[in-house]
Amino acid sequence: MAVMLILPAMTLRAEDKVDEAMVKATRYLMSTQDPGSGGIHNKMRHETAMTSLAILAMAACGNQPSDPTPEGESMRKALAFVLRPDAQEKDGYFGQADGSRMYGHGITTLMLSEMLGMGGDAAQDEVIRNKCRLAIDLILRSQKVSKNDSNRGGWRYSPDSGDSDMSVTVWQTMALRAAKNAGLDVPKAAIDDAVGYIRRLYQPDTENRGNVKMGGFGYQTKGREISTTAEGLLAMQVCGQYDTEEVKGASDRLLKDGIRPGERWFFYTTYYYSQGMYQRGGKHADAARRLVADLLLPLQSREGWWEGINGEERQGGKVYATAMAVLSLSVKDHFLPIYQR
Template sequence: MSHTSTNRVFRSVKRPISFLLILAAVCGVLAQPLVPGYAADGPISKRPEMITAEAEKAIERGLDYLARTQARDGSWRNKGGYGSYPTAMTALAGLALLAGGNTPVEGKYSDNVRRAVDFIIKQAHPANNGLIGNMAEEHVPMYGHGFSMLFLGEVYGMERDPDRQEKMKAVLEKAIKLTGQSQSAAGGWLYQPNSGGDEGSVTITQIQGLRSIRNAGIQVPKAIIEKACKYIEMSANPDGGIRYQAGGGGESRPPITAAAVAVMYNSGNYEHPVAKKALEYIKKLMKGQGNARVFGGHEFYSTLYTAQAMYLSSAENWKEYFPATRDHFVNTQAKEGSWTGDGVGETYGTAIGLLTLQLPYASLPILQR
């Protein structure tokens, strides 16, 4: 059995008991069970459906690449032409490790997860007023802030050390406040905190982060999330696609449309008319391109959310979508285990490649059907 299989122990993610008592979803829809299919009686006996031996080897190489390239301070920094973005990259890499069945206390890369958590916590400096990120290195810090909320929200219930959990909770509570005060009048967010502006891709990161935190049993003001969901609705075009911004019109953006579908599904809004039309918009585009693996440019960003949308929507959609995506990642992986990531950098590309390939393992609560 491979390293990936032996380290993927089906376990019950330990969320605080308060969550079991107040279980409620974003935008007023009841949340789904946190870890469907998990058991505490041992490792996975076989690979999930459509995970080939080649895909499993690619996952192993990717996880090993991330572990080898983590800095001593627990961070990852991009080496591409768009900046290093250590907070955003560390959160994404940490999520990829969690998706591989690793936690702060279990798994081959548990130490890497712990170090990533420690780095993210340190980025929440008191002078930042709740922002998770180093303004000197994060030129668009609200991305890193959103990804960090998602990472800490997912790992919070996996941590068994009460002191470390309390540190995470303190960071997340301040992060929620910063996100709330940075929300625009329309309900979205822009690249900088407290800017008053908004656009779709940053808004997606904030919604997904808040959803994860709320699932962890930490209170998130309902009004923030409801307003954000309304922003997505206001961004919908008649063709079903989602545009860059809610105000001012503009053409539909396929990658943002896929991301909008994913976060609406994260919220349990599978039957919402906007989600249904957006999903059909995506499927129509893909069929128009001969079931193309990606569309709309920004390959890795597009794949990150298109894969989530297809996986969460139905088993049928996933079976139609995943094989080509899986094989593409297997065939384009560098010998060292990385993916290039749209020129953003290997950390970004590798994290997204792993998050996509590992969706069938259902290790991240927020990305479970």
């Protein structure tokens, strides 16, 4: 009986630490908000995309733009920054003005899709819907650019790219799925084609690991990199592919190998790993939840921010790393519809 009493208390303390970390992170994000424009970024680059990530992170903690709280006011102002006229091209593209290319376009479109019906007021809701619809239409047009069979169904750096890669494709796929979930018209064929591209990047392991068929996903060709394996795992499940060979193989490999702070794209990988393994459920979700907390909590500063560990992620600034860390830790709350199982 003593063990039964102790274990829940230990779990509660761990949960409290995660909640405290997310509160501190939210305060940090709010502290970086430009009082004039409403943008949340480190004045480095990709201001619209970074602000969109910050909005997603704050929403993942249970905040909404309509809340009569400092957090709600901050989100309303941040949304106004993303919705400003010069942030989006007439053709719907968000990746031009801030230089974030299709990466930023997918992130911003995902955020707007998640914020549909959640604006600060009716007027902001209408602008969100209109701009989100334009952004979705651009993603759909970009997918139809003529490509060879190996690249068909995916996306890359620019709307007119003739090739594709996993990272850009997953952001667009998540945006399409979120928009479809929210009631926007997204053809089933577009989702199916995206899944087809992602599936073609899957590579089964050649080594024998206890007769378990493991595998992973590559970047532009078949592969088993940790980051792209986590990306592919989440995207496949978000699109309804829960029990496929690819999902089982990727999740089992991630369960065995885990992730480490030395990963080249640590915060990026942790985000996809956390969300993808949560979708898988069971022992995969339990192991990932513990590991992500064990890895991220010691890395948070007293002020609430996280920072990229290597040079490439450092370029994104503290807002980027902090938002990705929050999205990784907040999996336990599943406030955002796209991340719900």
